Amino acid sequence: MPGTFEYALCYIVENKLDLTGFDAWYNNDKTGAAAYPPSVMLKIILLGYAHGLISS
Template sequence: MANYKPDLSCQSKFIPINFSEQILPGTFEYALCYIIENKLDLSGFDAWYHNDKTGAAAYSPAVMLKIILLGYAHGLISSRRIAKACEHNILFMSVSGDVQPHNNGWHGFL
């Protein structure tokens, strides 16, 4: 009987990942991050937040915009699916800086 190595594809593995190396120049994700970080003025969002002295820290509008647009580009239109992608998809983790918003974090964006 043939002796094959076992298929371990359904097991989890801890792998060190450098998120900044996942977004390669020339890709949609790179262009998305560059435009949002360098070309858009998102300072209008700052007026909405009054949590500098009290309250929890808010998710960055730039990060939320990147996550939403990346989700839409991948056909994800549900906030739950986008949130799940931020937890499980390396590309979403890289674009978001490993921010994983839950469903309550989407108010004002979707």
């Protein structure tokens, strides 16, 4: 919902940060399950820190 911290966090991560450095690590075609996009993982970690969850 616009005006919330979560909305601002999603906007900043998706539109203002350059995450191209993580693109090489994102591909997991050889083995294992499909990798999560780096932007999603960053959002989860930052939202957890914002809510006081310091364990990752």
